[in-house]
Amino acid sequence: MKRKINQCAFLFFLFACAGITFGFAFTDKPLPTEQKQKVVFLQGETFTKEEEMIPEVVLHFQTPEEVRGLYWTAYTAGTERAKELMDYMKDTGLNAVVIDVKMDDGEIAFTPHNEALSAYAMTRPAIENVDTLLEQLFEAGIYRIARIPVMRDRAFAFVHPEVVLRTGDGGLWYDNIGSVWVDPSASEVADYAIALAREAYARGFDEVQFDYVRFASDGSISTIYYPVYDGSEEKYEVMYHFFERVGGTMKAEGIPVSFDTFGITCWSGDDFNIGQRLIDVFPFANFISPMVYPSHFPDGFEGYGNPALYPYEIVKRSMEECVKFSSGVYKGSIEELQPIFRPWIQDFDIGAVYTSELIEAEIQGARDAGSSGWILWNARNVYEPANYQ
Numbered sequence: 001m002k003r004k005i006n007q008c009a010f011l012f013f014l015f016a017c018a019g020i021t022f023g024f025a026f027t028d029k030p031l032p033t034e035q036k037q038k039v040v041f042l043q044g045e046t047f048t049k050e051e052e053m054i055p056e057v058v059l060h061f062q063t064p065e066e067v068r069g070l071y072w073t074a075y076t077a078g079t080e081r082a083k084e085l086m087d088y089m090k091d092t093g094l095n096a097v098v099i100d101v102k103m104d105d106g107e108i109a110f111t112p113h114n115e116a117l118s119a120y121a122m123t124r125p126a127i128e129n130v131d132t133l134l135e136q137l138f139e140a141g142i143y144r145i146a147r148i149p150v151m152r153d154r155a156f157a158f159v160h161p162e163v164v165l166r167t168g169d170g171g172l173w174y175d176n177i178g179s180v181w182v183d184p185s186a187s188e189v190a191d192y193a194i195a196l197a198r199e200a201y202a203r204g205f206d207e208v209q210f211d212y213v214r215f216a217s218d219g220s221i222s223t224i225y226y227p228v229y230d231g232s233e234e235k236y237e238v239m240y241h242f243f244e245r246v247g248g249t250m251k252a253e254g255i256p257v258s259f260d261t262f263g264i265t266c267w268s269g270d271d272f273n274i275g276q277r278l279i280d281v282f283p284f285a286n287f288i289s290p291m292v293y294p295s296h297f298p299d300g301f302e303g304y305g306n307p308a309l310y311p312y313e314i315v316k317r318s319m320e321e322c323v324k325f326s327s328g329v330y331k332g333s334i335e336e337l338q339p340i341f342r343p344w345i346q347d348f349d350i351g352a353v354y355t356s357e358l359i360e361a362e363i364q365g366a367r368d369a370g371s372s373g374w375i376l377w378n379a380r381n382v383y384e385p386a387n388y389q
Contacts, residue, residue: 058204061143063256063286067342067373068388069096069145074109074126076381077133085381086140093389096143098209098375099127101200104179106153112199120155120192134204145258146200149212150193154180163188165216166225175219184215184275185229185238190245197250197257207256209289210246213281214239214262214274221273235275247284258287260344263297266290266318269325278322279329282340289375291344292318294362295351308351311358315345315365323370338370347376347383356386363388 070089076082077099089097101109108121110130127133137144152175157164163186165173172180182189197208215235216224229238243259250257259281264272271277281288292315295308302317304310322341323334330337345362347354359376363386366374376383 058202059138060201060204061138061141061206063207064095064143064373066367067096067143067375068094069098069143069373069375070094070381070383071147071375071377072097072099072381073379074100074103078109078125078127081381082133083136085383086136086142088383089142090140092385095141096145096373096375097137098145098147099205100149101127101146101196101205102149102153102155106149106155106157106180108155108196110203112196113202114195114199117195117199119159130203138204143207144205145207145209146197146205147209147211148193148196148200150189150210151181151184151214151216152179152212153182156189156192157182160186160188162186163227166227167223168225173216173219173224175216177218181216183226183228184235184242185226190242193246194249197246197255198253201255207258207286208250209258209260211260213242213259214276217274234271235273236271236277236280237275239271239275239277240280243281243284247281251284251286256286257284258289258342259285260289260291263290263292263318263343266292266321266325278325282326282330285340287342287372288322288340289342289344290318290322291377293344293346293350293377295346295348306351308354309358311345312361312365312368315343315362316369317365319343319366319369319371335370339372341369341371342366342373342375343371344377345374347378354384356384359384359386 070085072082072085076085085097089095103109103122103126106120108117110121110125110127112118112121134144157172157180160182163182165181165183167173174180193210197210200208215238247257247259261276261278261281265276265278269277269279278288278290294311294314297304297307297314299306301307304313307314319338319341323337326337326340327334343366345359345366347359352358363374
């Protein structure tokens with residue numbers, strides 16, 4: 001029988017997630033309109049993306065057998081710090097990077113070619129020359145993942161006030177950290193996510209990763225007025241349709257797609273009033289990345305007094321629970337299901353000082369659970385040296 005996590009544990013998890021996230025528009029030159037742009041896959045497939053563009057060949061890596069990744073903010077990616085981290089990654093055997101292509105307020109961090117996206121872009125892009133950056137990463141042999149937060153998006157809400165969450169008096173609804181959210185039921189939200197993902201892939205990212213794929217939390221939820229969601233469906237049904245639309249489109253177009261989920265989703269089939277369940281993500285993702293940061297589990301969880309001090313056990317058991325949930329619903333052997341899960345793990349000092357020993361224990365936990373890799377999160381992009389191989 002599946003374990004059911006109590007509401008208290010989930011609220012602790014939500015609070016912890018909000019804490020680490022805040023460790024902390026468009027104007028580039030348009031391409032001349034002459035010829036067609038082509039996107040070329042390393043396995044030989046070619047297709048035309050735009051009718052009138054200069055010739056441009058974009059190469060994509062196939063997904064590494066084991067992703068060993070770091071998270072970069074857009075500001076890191078747009079400065080000399082990117083070169084420092086690139087060198088560090090090459091020296092230590094890291095082979096993947098997850099880069100924000102949207103800022104905390106939802107603005108697109110680079111200048112898109114698709115003019116329809118321009119209303120949501122930064123006036124002065126954090127990543128001034130995304131094409132050069134992606135070329136440098138390709139030359140360094142680094143797999144490039146575009147991180148796209150979805151439902152928390154002030155920039156999109158500003159352009160589409162008809163889909164923003166509000167309070168009963170018509171004012172904007174804000175979560176506990178002052179962020180604005182959009183209605184997951186609105187078709188415009190999925191359309192925008194797809195358009196930005198296509199743009200990122202066409203520019204050279206090898207995979208798109210969607211975050212904040214859930215209903216709003218961390219605030220006065222009872223005061224939310226949803227402009228589209230009418231309660232006729234359960235929240236997890238709404239999110240199922242979102243995953244089906246967005247993930248299904250990406251997979252149909254051959255764009256590798258992953259979704260981030262709360263780590264607690266590994267342990268319970270409850271959607272905790274945010275609409276996020278593993279079984280609804282699974283059919284429409286190439287990879288799922290639960291955020292199984294040990295520090296984000298409450299003291300005493302599964303008998304671990306301070307889970308942050310048990311990185312191997314928390315990561316390994318969480319990944320094993322993910323597979324159990326999936327195998328109970330979808331066909332496939334354990335060995336076939338394991339690689340779909342690729343966790344986010346912690347490299348930050350919450351719950352414990354995270355030394356190389358604790359980080360390496362997390363990595364080993366992911367490997368022993370059969371995961372297809374792991375990604376380290378540090379909001380400031382300051383990483384503790386460790387043995388990643």
